[in-house]
Amino acid sequence: MTFRTRFAPSPTGPLHLGHAYSAIVAHDMARAAGGEFLLRMEDTDLQRAKPEWDAAVIEDLSWIGLSWDGPILRQSEHLNGYNKYLETFESMGLLYPCSCSRSDIRAALAAPQEGVAHDVYPGTCKGRPMESRKPGDALRLHLDRALARLSGQSVAFEETGEAHRGTHHLDPQRALQEIGDVVLCRKGEEIIAYFLASALDDVHQGITHVVRGEDLFDFTQLQVLLLTLLDLPVPVYHHHRLIRDEAGKRLAKRDDARAISKYRAEGATPQDIRRMVGLV
Numbered sequence: 001m002t003f004r005t006r007f008a009p010s011p012t013g014p015l016h017l018g019h020a021y022s023a024i025v026a027h028d029m030a031r032a033a034g035g036e037f038l039l040r041m042e043d044t045d046l047q048r049a050k051p052e053w054d055a056a057v058i059e060d061l062s063w064i065g066l067s068w069d070g071p072i073l074r075q076s077e078h079l080n081g082y083n084k085y086l087e088t089f090e091s092m093g094l095l096y097p098c099s100c101s102r103s104d105i106r107a108a109l110a111a112p113q114e115g116v117a118h119d120v121y122p123g124t125c126k127g128r129p130m131e132s133r134k135p136g137d138a139l140r141l142h143l144d145r146a147l148a149r150l151s152g153q154s155v156a157f158e159e160t161g162e163a164h165r166g167t168h169h170l171d172p173q174r175a176l177q178e179i180g181d182v183v184l185c186r187k188g189e190e191i192i193a194y195f196l197a198s199a200l201d202d203v204h205q206g207i208t209h210v211v212r213g214e215d216l217f218d219f220t221q222l223q224v225l226l227l228t229l230l231d232l233p234v235p236v237y238h239h240h241r242l243i244r245d246e247a248g249k250r251l252a253k254r255d256d257a258r259a260i261s262k263y264r265a266e267g268a269t270p271q272d273i274r275r276m277v278g279l280v
């Protein structure tokens, strides 16, 4: 199998040094292995993703000296393709409609659930059958049923990144406490959750090694669970260190001060960028 990595930015703002590091690591790993490096725009958020940011990603990566193989996959052009996987989950009886707003969820989580990770859904709509779905409802994964369905089957992935190197197995009890019934299809529009779209496209694009920042490590077991439920192959994951600011905070899209385009405008070279992220 061809060793294949990818860079999968959301074109919702300027690429900063953290993105540059991620793209270079994924690119260099693929090239060193004689493999392929793919580019995917994760632009399912139709409100925030903009063509000008998409163009800026291409310009920045090209300027850094990265080249990618094959056409760029834009998720916004494949939104219908994701629905068939939602239908599969539905036919397995693993979905239920949910009309809770974020504030309903926060209120339900308040006192009794203290100590539980903030975004674990308290299950308000859990008993609802799919037939009760109303326009605007989200669809949630019934995690207990999903786990029951997999009983006996291992949900595992191989991690090659330094901080978590080794084989990781899903712990059902922890999954119930830490993941809960996630939204797979967002409310309002028929838009798939980004962690599902991303995992599906990794399979679709034949990615053998998912190279990305440490901040996404916690999503991995959920993504692997979803792929296993769908009987899809699970890639190897490689979570790399994050590029942090002087205060130790990871860079975010709003950190325009560290935007690659800004360094470029100030006369930096691609080699300077590699040096700034500790790659030379």
Ligand code: GLU
Pocket (backbone or CB within 6 Å): 008, 009, 010, 042, 198, 211, 212, 213, 216
């Ligand atoms: N689109 C995600 C982001 O820009 C990355 C997802 C991934 O690499 O798996 O943060």
